[in-house]
Amino acid sequence: MPNISNRAIEMPQSPIRKLAPLANAAKERGVHVHHLNIGQPDLPSPPEAMVALKNVKRDTLEYSPSDGYKSYREKLCGYYAKYDINLDADDIIITTGGSEAVLFAFMSCLNPGDEIIVPEPAYANYMAFAISAGAKIRTISSSIEQGFSLPPVHAFEKLINERTRGILICNPNNPTGYLYTRKEMEQIRKMVKKYDLFLFSDEVYREFIYTGSPYISACHLKDIEQNVVLIDSVSKRYSECGIRVGALITKNKTVRDAVMKFCQARLSPPLIGQIVAEASLDASEEYMRNCYDEYVERRNCLIDGLNRIPGVYSPIPMGSFYTIARLPVEDSDDFCAWCLSDFEYEGETVMMAPASGFYTTPNEGKNQVRIAYVTAKEELQRALFILGKALEVYNNRLK
Amino acid sequence: MPNISNRAIEMPQSPIRKLAPLANAAKERGVHVHHLNIGQPDLPSPPEAMVALKNVKRDTLEYSPSDGYKSYREKLCGYYAKYDINLDADDIIITTGGSEAVLFAFMSCLNPGDEIIVPEPAYANYMAFAISAGAKIRTISSSIEQGFSLPPVHAFEKLINERTRGILICNPNNPTGYLYTRKEMEQIRKMVKKYDLFLFSDEVYREFIYTGSPYISACHLKDIEQNVVLIDSVSKRYSECGIRVGALITKNKTVRDAVMKFCQARLSPPLIGQIVAEASLDASEEYMRNCYDEYVERRNCLIDGLNRIPGVYSPIPMGSFYTIARLPVEDSDDFCAWCLSDFEYEGETVMMAPASGFYTTPNEGKNQVRIAYVTAKEELQRALFILGKALEVYNNRLK
Numbered sequence: 159m160p161n162i163s164n165r166a167i168e169m170p171q172s173p174i175r176k177l178a179p180l181a182n183a184a185k186e187r188g189v190h191v192h193h194l195n196i197g198q199p200d201l202p203s204p205p206e207a208m209v210a211l212k213n214v215k216r217d218t219l220e221y222s223p224s225d226g227y228k229s230y231r232e233k234l235c236g237y238y239a240k241y242d243i244n245l246d247a248d249d250i251i252i253t254t255g256g257s258e259a260v261l262f263a264f265m266s267c268l269n270p271g272d273e274i275i276v277p278e279p280a281y282a283n284y285m286a287f288a289i290s291a292g293a294k295i296r297t298i299s300s301s302i303e304q305g306f307s308l309p310p311v312h313a314f315e316k317l318i319n320e321r322t323r324g325i326l327i328c329n330p331n332n333p334t335g336y337l338y339t340r341k342e343m344e345q346i347r348k349m350v351k352k353y354d355l356f357l358f359s360d361e362v363y364r365e366f367i368y369t370g371s372p373y374i375s376a377c378h379l380k381d382i383e384q385n386v387v388l389i390d391s392v393s394k395r396y397s398e399c400g401i402r403v404g405a406l407i408t409k410n411k412t413v414r415d416a417v418m419k420f421c422q423a424r425l426s427p428p429l430i431g432q433i434v435a436e437a438s439l440d441a442s443e444e445y446m447r448n449c450y451d452e453y454v455e456r457r458n459c460l461i462d463g464l465n466r467i468p469g470v471y472s473p474i475p476m477g478s479f480y481t482i483a484r485l486p487v488e489d490s491d492d493f494c495a496w497c498l499s500d501f502e503y504e505g506e507t508v509m510m511a512p513a514s515g516f517y518t519t520p521n522e523g524k525n526q527v528r529i530a531y532v533t534a535k536e537e538l539q540r541a542l543f544i545l546g547k548a549l550e551v552y553n554n555r556l557k
Numbered sequence: 558m559p560n561i562s563n564r565a566i567e568m569p570q571s572p573i574r575k576l577a578p579l580a581n582a583a584k585e586r587g588v589h590v591h592h593l594n595i596g597q598p599d600l601p602s603p604p605e606a607m608v609a610l611k612n613v614k615r616d617t618l619e620y621s622p623s624d625g626y627k628s629y630r631e632k633l634c635g636y637y638a639k640y641d642i643n644l645d646a647d648d649i650i651i652t653t654g655g656s657e658a659v660l661f662a663f664m665s666c667l668n669p670g671d672e673i674i675v676p677e678p679a680y681a682n683y684m685a686f687a688i689s690a691g692a693k694i695r696t697i698s699s700s701i702e703q704g705f706s707l708p709p710v711h712a713f714e715k716l717i718n719e720r721t722r723g724i725l726i727c728n729p730n731n732p733t734g735y736l737y738t739r740k741e742m743e744q745i746r747k748m749v750k751k752y753d754l755f756l757f758s759d760e761v762y763r764e765f766i767y768t769g770s771p772y773i774s775a776c777h778l779k780d781i782e783q784n785v786v787l788i789d790s791v792s793k794r795y796s797e798c799g800i801r802v803g804a805l806i807t808k809n810k811t812v813r814d815a816v817m818k819f820c821q822a823r824l825s826p827p828l829i830g831q832i833v834a835e836a837s838l839d840a841s842e843e844y845m846r847n848c849y850d851e852y853v854e855r856r857n858c859l860i861d862g863l864n865r866i867p868g869v870y871s872p873i874p875m876g877s878f879y880t881i882a883r884l885p886v887e888d889s890d891d892f893c894a895w896c897l898s899d900f901e902y903e904g905e906t907v908m909m910a911p912a913s914g915f916y917t918t919p920n921e922g923k924n925q926v927r928i929a930y931v932t933a934k935e936e937l938q939r940a941l942f943i944l945g946k947a948l949e950v951y952n953n954r955l956k
Contacts, residue, residue: 159753159783159809159811160666160667160722160723160753160754160755160784162666162811162812162815163664163665163667163671163690164665164668164814165664165666165668166665166815166816166818166819167815167821168667169818169822170818171813171818171821172821175821181616192621198619199617200618203615203616203618207618209612211610211611211613212611213613214607214610216597216602216607217601217602218600218601218796219602219604219606219796219797219798219799219800219833220600220796220798220799220876221798221799222799223599223906227806241869254653254801254823254827255823255824257822257823257824258823263821265562265564265565265689266561266565267559267561267565268562268564268689269562269564270669272562283762283822283823283824286818286819286821287822289820289928290664290689291562292669292691308635319932320692323559325560327909336598338621344865345928346737354558354559355559356559385558385559385560393868397618397619398618399618399619399620399824399825400618400619400620400621400652400827400828400829401618401827401828401829402801402825402826402827402828408560412558412561413561416561416562416565416568417565419565419569419570419685420565420689421569421582422570422571422574422687423656423682423685423689424653424654424656424657424660424682424685425654425656425682425798426799426801427799427800427801428653428799428800428801428827428829429799430610430799430827430830430833431799431801431829433826434618434829438765464776468917
């Protein structure tokens with residue numbers, strides 16, 4: 159029997175995946191599991207999307223263009239203009255989710271052995287796509303004490319060498335909820351310019367910014383237009399994770415031409431997803447506002463609740479719908495597994511993502527978890543209560 | 558401005574893509590272009606698919622499982638059983654089109670520098686996915702004179718070395734329409750067994766076999782169950798290229814676990830596509846028969862018509878909806894470009910795919926083109942008439 163590839167062996171298995179069998183076993187025992195681990199928005203997709211789906215008029219469900227429908231790309235320009243991002247339709251390549259945009263960006267820009275620098279904690283799948291491209295992610299830890307702000311420039315510069323090809327940021331951030339400030343974005347801009355790096359910027363959470371702070375897109379940065387590759391997706395902003403529609407955006411034509419070769423090889427992004435995504439651009443302000451308000455309330459409820467549990471600390475996330483919290487435990491992998499395998503309170507328990515999956519530096523984030531607020535407030539409150547009980551029992555267990 | 562990757566430079570640009578601007582220019586001049594170059598079925602998708610699309614009942618268009626919906630995978634087992642392919646739902650991983658199945662198969666099974674052997678002419682995008690995985694495709698030419706039958710075993714053995722990790726076949730074949738015989742499949746089986754290779758078998762055209770010859774799937778071959786990776790897709794069988802639903806199927810659990818890591822990284826295959834594909838399994842026998850009958854008639858019309866043009870020869874394809882034809886020209890790239898840029902007859906011309914894009918051996922297939930029969934018979938007949946005229950003018954041009 160032939161062997162699998164080394165890269166397949168190297169591919170990370172997310173900590174949540176490892177917990178999944180424990181969660182299933184808990185459910186089979188009749189335990190109700192509060193899912194604080196999921197990045198799947200529970201809010202409804204826009205009604206405009208559902209109407210478009212019902213009205214798909216086609217005899218044949220044919221390939222769409224490899225870069226996506228022009229009508230959709232043109233309409234997207236209007237969407238981005240509202241954020242002061244000025245694009246031509248040709249700057250936009252529609253991808254199969256933001257995931258494919260990251261993969262194709264890496265495939266097109268990075269040679270095997272090339273390095274990119276990513277502040278951590280970071281979205282675990284960046285690592286998977288880097289491994290797919292044979293590239294190496296070098297991480298710099300940001301600290302919970304500093305609210306996960308950008309690590310200092312000298313920490314980046316310490317890692318920059320002749321194999322360094324780019325910096326990757328996620329802004330607003332998954333998993334921390336941090337939003338980079340104008341000053342931080344300017345620091346990034348200067349490094350990108352000085353060392354002629356790519357700036358891969360994943361900005362899929364731009365709708366979900368909860369403070370008065372401005373959203374500074376990588377596309378707003380002067381003089382590095384040719385270096386910026388924006389990663390986008392409709393998954394989060396319209397609660398449309400399943401339609402698999404994202405985008406790779408760059409003013410750099412050489413990069414776009416390279417990306418298009420990968421796009422042509424996979425023929426086309428999803429046809430129906432694009433129809434739905436295009437219609438979603440007509441989502442009412444009221445719909446967008448309701449989603450926003452709901453997340454604002456949940457965020458307040460979650461962060462207040464977390465910080466009220468003895469020994470727990472969460473910074474206040476400025477955006478997205480996650481937070482990284484510090485728990486009064488030594489090993490959150492163990493604690494999260496224990497919650498599913500050994501604990502229940504009135505037939506309930508909680509599932510969280512251990513933060514270890516978001517760090518590559520060994521032992522970083524050992525006492526942290528990622529918590530998503532994509533469930534209703536009442537559910538969040540109950541989950542927090544159960545989490546408090548779990549911590550109590552867990553820490554009294556060996557006494 | 559940072560450079561793009563070497564693999565992006567290496568990625569092939571299909572000859573059809575190179576012709577696209579010429580075709581657009583012709584259309585702008587008001588010339589009607591008969592598209593014999595396309596692999597996009599024109600027949601309607603099954604009515605069951607369209608009904609399912611109208612009836613999607615979901616508030617949130619959520620992620621589906623990374624390996625696809627279990628209900629769909631279970632129902633697929635019944636579909637494969639009709640072809641004597643006996644599967645468990647767990648043997649099947651739903652992918653974003655057959656394209657992703659090929660990419661993930663290569664990513665999971667091949668290390669950079671590893672080699673796979675592919676009879677050519679071959680589907681050009683295999684090369685693109687191999688480059689993405691850093692692997693090398695070694696080709697063996699099959700000849701039009703032999704009707705594109707399997708090259709002899711010694712030709713394979715000449716290429717097998719310590720880096721050889723697999724054989725890839727497409728059966729029935731795109732671009733040749735060839736269907737491997739039981740004897741040929743047995744030859745492949747023996748090589749796979751003897752050298753412990755992967756057998757990647759792309760069988761997306763199994764519905765379209767026009768002779769009494771049996772369809773021998775790689776999954777039918779004894780004793781190499783752990784070596785076989787089947788590539789599948791609903792694109793062709795239900796005229797559903799746009800929904801991007803395929804499958805990677807293997808009894809090899811180690812390979813499946815490896816593939817799942819890539820699947821988890823990209824989160825999920827298209828949700829709505831899976832709903833449509835699952836419903837399509839209920840397509841009536843009448844629908845399937847009508848599609849089949851239509852292709853049978855077009856095949857006869859096309860092959861008869863081609864062989865009636867002086868100097869043109871096409872073997873009779875046993876399956877799929879393509880044929881590779883030999884033209885009385887020296888350079889089909891030049892001829893195909895000329896048809897679009899310099900020729901018209903009564904305001905019409907033809908677009909074909911030069912066969913050079915399906916070969917990697919230099920100068921192989923220089924006088925061949927791939928022609929698809931995914932347009933109505935009347936259209937095919939007219940296109941053949943125009944092709945005849947074009948060949949006449951082209952060959953008299955320099956006299």
